[in-house]
Amino acid sequence: MLWLKAFHVIFVVTWFAGLFYLPRLFIYHVEATEPALRERFKVMEKRLLAITHIGGGLAVAFGIALVVWWMRHAPTYLSHAGWFHAKLALVLALIAYHFSLVRIAGQLKRETCRWTSRGLRLYNELPALLLIAIVILVIVKPF
Template identity: 70%
Template sequence: MTPVTAQIEVMLWLKAFHVIFVVTWFAGLFYLPRLFVYHVEASESVVRERLKIMQRRLLMITHVGGALAVAFGTALMVWWLLNAPAYLHSGLWFHLKLALVACLIAYHCLLVRMVRQFATDSFSRSSRWLRIFNEIPALLLIGIVVLVVVKPL
């Protein structure tokens, strides 16, 4: 194996783990608001208490997925900067992708806040609002994938 081949293999492993943890992160970003909808619509206190536990546990998994997605994404970015810096400067697509990732992190932070509000029974939004709110990560995902795959800008 040549040094160049070994370096490319490192990049591919970083990319593979980045994608794995992005999928894990998105599973939580998609499903946690759905648990919120169920919580708002639940009429029995036993069900609401069970949903609080599920929300807290899913949030922890979402934290792990998000942290590792960001960590492997950062490692991948460092690899590109060290081995092929022109790739990251080949257009506006990469900067827009990072901006959308920042939006995902902000969305994640909002989920943390909402889990805390549900835990203290102080959440006041409707299930309709939550259903609309739940579409945000899907829109961000579409934007990120298009930017990374097509690189239109």
């Protein structure tokens, strides 16, 4: 189980690196005025999005493996852990945020994005708030 946890944490860190940095690239992209610079941001966004997909997919896969492990070794534990259900809800919100970044990257690629740099700066704060809440739930287990 410790190996599963270790790999889950490794890929959560990888995922969050992408979730934190990709919106920053979007901000720079929206603010760029030179066509060559905008094209460079498109390439950077595509590559970072691929790494973010891998990190997110493996974080979820190892998370599911952990749930399976708990269900086999302590089947009633997770059903009575309110913190775990709250964490899952926040992870679903993170997945939705991830897919919203995919949508924004597509809009930037097609040059149909209507986000302002200010709007993207505010939107960029969402994964940090989710991370704080998830870590508190996992470590403190308040309910």
